[in-house]
Amino acid sequence: MDLRKIGDNVWEIPKQGEMRVPAIVYSSARLLEDIRRDQSLVQARNVACLPGIVRASYVMPDAHQGYGFPIGGVAAFDVDDGVISPGGVGYDINCGVRLLRTDYDESDVTAKRKELLAEIFREVPAGVGKGGVTKLSRSVLKEILVRGAEWAVEKGYGRAEDLERTEERGRMAEAAVDGISDRALERGIPQLGTLGAGNHFLEIQKVLEIYDETAARAFGVEAVGQVLVMIHCGSRGLGHQVATDYIEAMENAFGVAGLPDRELVNAPFKSSEGQRYYRAMSAAVNYAFANRQMIAHWVREVFARVLGGAKGMDQIYDVCHNVAKVEEHEDGGRSRRLVVHRKGATRSFGPGRPEVPAPYRSVGQPVIIPGSMGTASFLLAGTKEAEGLSFGSTAHGAGRVMSRHEALRRFRGEEIRDDLARRGIELKSTSWKGVAEEASEAYKDVDEVVRVSDEVGLGRLVAKVVPIGVMKG
Amino acid sequence: MAVEGAPAAMERYRILPHTADGKFQAFGRTLDEAFGNAALALASLMWDWEKIGPRVRHFVHVTGIDREQLLVKFLSEVIYLFETKRFLLGRVEGLRIREEFSGFKLEALLEGEALADAHELHGNVKAATYSDLKIEECDGFTVQVVVDM
Numbered sequence: 025m026d027l028r029k030i031g032d033n034v035w036e037i038p039k040q041g042e043m044r045v046p047a048i049v050y051s052s053a054r055l056l057e058d059i060r061r062d063q064s065l066v067q068a069r070n071v072a073c074l075p076g077i078v079r080a081s082y083v084m085p086d087a088h089q090g091y092g093f094p095i096g097g098v099a100a101f102d103v104d105d106g107v108i109s110p111g112g113v114g115y116d117i118n119c120g121v122r123l124l125r126t127d128y129d130e131s132d133v134t135a136k137r138k139e140l141l142a143e144i145f146r147e148v149p150a151g152v153g154k155g156g157v158t159k160l161s162r163s164v165l166k167e168i169l170v171r172g173a174e175w176a177v178e179k180g181y182g183r184a185e186d187l188e189r190t191e192e193r194g195r196m197a198e199a200a201v202d203g204i205s206d207r208a209l210e211r212g213i214p215q216l217g218t219l220g221a222g223n224h225f226l227e228i229q230k231v232l233e234i235y236d237e238t239a240a241r242a243f244g245v246e247a248v249g250q251v252l253v254m255i256h257c258g259s260r261g262l263g264h265q266v267a268t269d270y271i272e273a274m275e276n277a278f279g280v281a282g283l284p285d286r287e288l289v290n291a292p293f294k295s296s297e298g299q300r301y302y303r304a305m306s307a308a309v310n311y312a313f314a315n316r317q318m319i320a321h322w323v324r325e326v327f328a329r330v331l332g333g334a335k336g337m338d339q340i341y342d343v344c345h346n347v348a349k350v351e352e353h354e355d356g357g358r359s360r361r362l363v364v365h366r367k368g369a370t371r372s373f374g375p376g377r378p379e380v381p382a383p384y385r386s387v388g389q390p391v392i393i394p395g396s397m398g399t400a401s402f403l404l405a406g407t408k409e410a411e412g413l414s415f416g417s418t419a420h421g422a423g424r425v426m427s428r429h430e431a432l433r434r435f436r437g438e439e440i441r442d443d444l445a446r447r448g449i450e451l452k453s454t455s456w457k458g459v460a461e462e463a464s465e466a467y468k469d470v471d472e473v474v475r476v477s478d479e480v481g482l483g484r485l486v487a488k489v490v491p492i493g494v495m496k497g
Numbered sequence: 498m499a500v501e502g503a504p505a506a507m508e509r510y511r512i513l514p515h516t517a518d519g520k521f522q523a524f525g526r527t528l529d530e531a532f533g534n535a536a537l538a539l540a541s542l543m544w545d546w547e548k549i550g551p552r553v554r555h556f557v558h559v560t561g562i563d564r565e566q567l568l569v570k571f572l573s574e575v576i577y578l579f580e581t582k583r584f585l586l587g588r589v590e591g592l593r594i595r596e597e598f599s600g601f602k603l604e605a606l607l608e609g610e611a612l613a614d615a616h617e618l619h620g621n622v623k624a625a626t627y628s629d630l631k632i633e634e635c636d637g638f639t640v641q642v643v644v645d646m
Contacts, residue, residue: 062516088516088517089516089517090517090628091626091627091628091643091645092628095517115623115624115626115645116623116645151618152543152618152619152620152621153579153580153583153612153618153621207577207581210577210580210581211577211580211581214580214581215580220621221620221621222621222623222646261576261580261623264576264623264624264645265577267624268569268573268624268625271627272566272569272570275562275566276562280563285627285628286565286627286630287626287627287628424516424517425516426516427514427515427516427517428515428518428519428620428646429512429513429514429515430514455618455619457619457620458619458620497621
């Protein structure tokens, strides 16, 4: 692979062969060793060959091999001449992260952290095959798909202010249910309001370090030791079914000849298949927003019950890291409407963008980057520069470096629990095997990922947080 | 899974390492058999199918524009039945693939049990993908699949 260093932490695969644009990789030399070990760069090159791609196929510092598109991949396509691809969004549509602040200090919760975690574990359904507590009808599910977190707030899950502090205000307006299959609905009905399994988690955290006081204050992060709550999950089986359905629909409509990888199947954005997928994907995005809205509500209820209040438990933000959206971006001195695919990448809009909620508009949007289980997570602020560098995007997490199989061979869930306990971190999970699979050693070093992000200008470091209680699906 | 010392032809499938997800190869003397073993390989990533009895039956019928799509849709069926009917696959009976003018058809009887407290689940397969998917004929059939977990 012809990979050239073109700047500090910036590498390029020059345009060659079928590539319509170059591929740009944001990575340190150390992270690049991991990235080069799998097919991420080949995948980034394949993405650069897709019709209507604008500027470059981008690779974030946490990249690893995905299906078709790399995870940690960003690609934007012209709305008129470009395509939309389910593989550029991923199977877990609107997998994302929600972060709540509190007025509590670590010392307020230390004695009660076991109880808090046990209660959250009881209230928030999690794990494989675990259904939700709500019994939904099809018509209510359809309403949720159209209205997202708005529906949840109206039903008493959380507050109206939460919507303002959610990407897209918790509802993608393009959503429609006409292209949602019965199967997707059937998978969605039992799973609303559940965390799921795999890499999804819920953490009670404390602020360890603040790097940017102005942005931190704007986000409601005021002091070291302050307690936060992070929720990481997505659209569950419904989103996976939408991806599966539209990969098939696009194959049937356009065939698979000439695709270097069938997961790159795509449709012109303006075609009927492209538009149907976009509406169905938006509906799955809304399901995930409603899901995190409900879980956040239950967490607040637990805090209120256990600590006698839910002091200052305002939402900092809720970000999607698997999504495609139509956005305005400057390109070649003019404003263009582009379909920006972020797969395992977080939007990182800087000051001034109208999409950034008013309270954050002077500092940039909050960018939430979860670490692996038991390690640090980070809060960043979006930057103006990122718009030019990556259509306003940065990394989404740590990114795996070891297979689940290998992790199971090397680690035991109970030992991880004991090790975390020695470091003052409480852990509850539905599966010790799941815990072993998610061992932090199976992931990249998230500190290095955010350092690169900050140095390149994709997202500015604001605060570092570490867990005090971890719940795994 | 293969019994130690048994001839290689007896091996139904092999789980392969994959950084982020699940990957396996399934084998069969015929394509039908390889597809059936692929369904068991997928099940093995979530539950111990060998401990599942034939108490519940689901007849499945899928079509595909080619064998690859047929395989992805057949495996998606196992995931769908698990998530919506809480069905744990234990055995694949009478799987038959036919090539027709417009593509491929598959019929099979899936036998298993409904999920109960006594069952242990150890993984969550959420989608079957085309990533690195291979269907090869060489001394029988080998199919390779990566699943999203």
